[in-house]
Amino acid sequence: MWYLVRRLEFFIVTLWAALTVNFLLPRLMPGSPAEALLVRFHGHVSPQAVKAMEVALGIHTDQSVVQQYLEYIGNTLRGELGVSVSYFPLSVATVVMQALPWTVGLVGTATVIAFVLGTLIGMLAAWRRGGLFDAILPPVFIVISAFPYFWIALFCLLIFSLTLNWFPLGFAYDLTSQINLSWDFVGQVIAHAFLPALTIVITSIGGWILTMRNTMITTLAEDYVKMARAKGLSPMRIMFMYAGRNAILPNLTGFAMSLGFVISGAILVEIVFNYPGLGFMLLQAVDNEDFALMQALFLMITLAVLVAVLFADVLTAVLDPRTREAG
Amino acid sequence: MAIPIVTAQELVEPAEPRAGVLGAVASGLLSNRKALGGLAILGVFALVAIFAPLLAPYDPHSLAFDQLLGPSAQHLLGTTGNGQDIFSQLIWSTRESLLLAIVAGALATLASVLIGVTAAYLGGLWDHVLNLFTDVFLVIPTLPLMLVIAAYVQSHGVWTLIAVITITGWSYGARQLRSQALSLRNRDFLEAARVRGERTSYTIVFEVLPNMTSLIVAIFLGAALYAVLAAAGLQFLGLGDNNDLSWGTMLFWAEHNGALLAGAPLWVLAPGICIALLGGAFALINYAFDEVSNPALRAAKRAKA
Numbered sequence: 324m325w326y327l328v329r330r331l332e333f334f335i336v337t338l339w340a341a342l343t344v345n346f347l348l349p350r351l352m353p354g355s356p357a358e359a360l361l362v363r364f365h366g367h368v369s370p371q372a373v374k375a376m377e378v379a380l381g382i383h384t385d386q387s388v389v390q391q392y393l394e395y396i397g398n399t400l401r402g403e404l405g406v407s408v409s410y411f412p413l414s415v416a417t418v419v420m421q422a423l424p425w426t427v428g429l430v431g432t433a434t435v436i437a438f439v440l441g442t443l444i445g446m447l448a449a450w451r452r453g454g455l456f457d458a459i460l461p462p463v464f465i466v467i468s469a470f471p472y473f474w475i476a477l478f479c480l481l482i483f484s485l486t487l488n489w490f491p492l493g494f495a496y497d498l499t500s501q502i503n504l505s506w507d508f509v510g511q512v513i514a515h516a517f518l519p520a521l522t523i524v525i526t527s528i529g530g531w532i533l534t535m536r537n538t539m540i541t542t543l544a545e546d547y548v549k550m551a552r553a554k555g556l557s558p559m560r561i562m563f564m565y566a567g568r569n570a571i572l573p574n575l576t577g578f579a580m581s582l583g584f585v586i587s588g589a590i591l592v593e594i595v596f597n598y599p600g601l602g603f604m605l606l607q608a609v610d611n612e613d614f615a616l617m618q619a620l621f622l623m624i625t626l627a628v629l630v631a632v633l634f635a636d637v638l639t640a641v642l643d644p645r646t647r648e649a650g
Numbered sequence: 651m652a653i654p655i656v657t658a659q660e661l662v663e664p665a666e667p668r669a670g671v672l673g674a675v676a677s678g679l680l681s682n683r684k685a686l687g688g689l690a691i692l693g694v695f696a697l698v699a700i701f702a703p704l705l706a707p708y709d710p711h712s713l714a715f716d717q718l719l720g721p722s723a724q725h726l727l728g729t730t731g732n733g734q735d736i737f738s739q740l741i742w743s744t745r746e747s748l749l750l751a752i753v754a755g756a757l758a759t760l761a762s763v764l765i766g767v768t769a770a771y772l773g774g775l776w777d778h779v780l781n782l783f784t785d786v787f788l789v790i791p792t793l794p795l796m797l798v799i800a801a802y803v804q805s806h807g808v809w810t811l812i813a814v815i816t817i818t819g820w821s822y823g824a825r826q827l828r829s830q831a832l833s834l835r836n837r838d839f840l841e842a843a844r845v846r847g848e849r850t851s852y853t854i855v856f857e858v859l860p861n862m863t864s865l866i867v868a869i870f871l872g873a874a875l876y877a878v879l880a881a882a883g884l885q886f887l888g889l890g891d892n893n894d895l896s897w898g899t900m901l902f903w904a905e906h907n908g909a910l911l912a913g914a915p916l917w918v919l920a921p922g923i924c925i926a927l928l929g930g931a932f933a934l935i936n937y938a939f940d941e942v943s944n945p946a947l948r949a950a951k952r953a954k955a
Contacts, residue, residue: 332782333782333785333786336782336786337785337786337789337790340786340790341790344790344795344798345798348798348799348802349802351802461937462684462934462937465684465930465933465934465937466926466930466933466934468929468933469875469878469879469925469926469927469928469929469930469931469932469933470922470925470926470929471879471882471883471886471922471925471926471929472879472883473882473883473886473901474882474901474918474922474925474926477901477905477910477918477922478919478922480910481910481915481918485910485911579789582789582791583788583789583790583791583792584791584792586791586793586794587791587792587793587794587883588793590791590793590794591793591883591886591887594887595905602793602794605794605797606797606887609797609798609800609801609889612801614801617797617798617801618798620794621794621795621797621798624791624794625789625790625791625794628789628790628791629789632789
C-alpha cells in the first residue's frame, strides 16, 4: 500500500500546485485587467460573491498575501468560485458543472478506445515482429503524431461533414432540441460526438502503439517467455498472460502521465467542433476576459486529469504485485 | 516517486567510451532511411527559411489580389479571404515556425538538463522535491495552462510564445534524464571525481553530461516536436501575434474567416501539412535515433514467431 500512499501525496501536491498557479498568476502580472471588470459587478450581485472573486483575482488588497492565499484556498475548496462575467448571472460553479459531463464523456470514451486499441495493435505488432503490420503501422503513426490535433479535426470536418455530409458540423446535439433522455436525443449525441472522438483516437493511438510495441519486444526476450514457450503453452496465452501483461505496465503509467497531453489536444478538438465542454468554454472565458471562470476551468481540467491518473495508479497496483509489497 | 515511463532510450545502458559513441550514432543515422528522410525535410525548410525573399513570388502582406481565388499558375495555392497570396505566406511563415521550434526546443531541453541531472546527482530530499516538481509539471495539462498564462500576459510576441512553451515543455525530458543520470551516479569515474575533490558543478558539466549526449539530443528532438505543435495550437487560438507570419497564424486567419465553409480548403490544408512535415521530421529523426542507439528495436529480419 506504500505505493498508493506515495501516489496520494502526488495527487495532493499537484492539486495544491494548480491552486497556487491560479493564485499567483493574476498577482504576478502588472495592471490586472480583472479590476476594471469587477466594477461592473458592484450592486448587481451579493457582496459575498464579489468578495470571493476579489480574493480569487487578487484585488482584495487590504489583507496580507498570506491571508488572501488561505481565504482563496478555503473558498475554492468550498466551491465558492464567484460569478461568471460572460454567463452572468450564473455562478462559475454552475457553468463549470454544465460543461464537465460533455468533456468527461467525449475525452474519456475516446481515450479508453484509443488506449485499448493501441495496446492491442502494439502487442500484435511486436508479436509478429517484421510482419506486414509491424512494417507499416509504426512509421504511419509517427507521421500522424506530428499532425496538430486541431488540424486533423479540421480535416475530418472538411471530409466527413462538409464534403460527404455524414456528420453534423459541431456542437453536442441539434440546436433545436432540448436535453432529454429519448432515443432520438441519444442518437444526436452520438452523431455529434463521433467526429471529435475519431479525431482524438486517431491522434493519440500512435503513442500507445509505439510504447506497447517497444516494451513488448523487450519482454518477449525475457526468460519467463522462453520458459512458457518451452512448456508448450498456447501462443495466445503467452502473448496475453505472459508478455502482454508485463509489457502493459509501463504503458499504463505512461497513460497516466500523458493524459495531460491528451486533454490539451482534446481542448483544441472541442474548439474546432464547438463542442460545449471544458476546453471550448475555457477559450470563451479567455476571449471574454472572464478570469474567474477561466481559473475555475483550469482547476477542473487538472482535477479531471488527476482523478484519471489516480485510477490508472490503482489499476497498476492491481496488476503489478510488486507495488503491493511494502517499501 | 519513480513512475517509470520506459522508453527505449532508458532501457539501454549508457555507453561508456565517449569519442566512439557519437561517431557511431552519426554514421548509424546516416544509414537509416527514417533519419535521412527527416534530415532532408529539415534541410529543405531551412533553405526555404533562408531564401524566403527569393522564393516567394509576392509580398506576403500585399492585399492586392482578388479574394479566395482558386489555385492557378499565378497563385499556386490560391489567395486568402483578404486577397493575399497563400503560397508566399507559406514560404515566409517558415522562418518564424522554424525559429520557434528550434529555440523553444533548445530552451526546454536546457531546463530539463538542469533540473533532471541536478535532481539525480544531488539525491536525497532534493531529488524527491525536484522529482515531485517534475511530475507535477508533467501532469498539469499544458494547453489550459498556456491559455491561462497567455490570457494574463498582455504582449503576445514570439518571445512570449517561446517562454510559455519552455515553461510547459521541459518536464518529460527532465524525467528521462534523471533516470539515466541515476544509473550513472555510482559509476567508478564519478567516484574518482568525488575522491579528487572536484566541485559538484564541475562533475556534472564535465563528467556526467558528456555521457548523456545521445539522450540529450533525443530529448531536444522530442521538445522541438512539442514546440512545433504547441506553437501551432497557441497561434491557431489567436494567442500569438496575429500580424506575424507563421503557419499557426495562417490557420488562425483561415479559421477566423471560415475558410472551409467559404470553399478555400487549401488555405487550411497547406499550413497544416507544413506543420506536420516539420513535426514529422523531428519525430522521424527521433525514432531513428532510438533504433540506432537500441539495437533491439531495429526492424529488418523477421524474428522467430
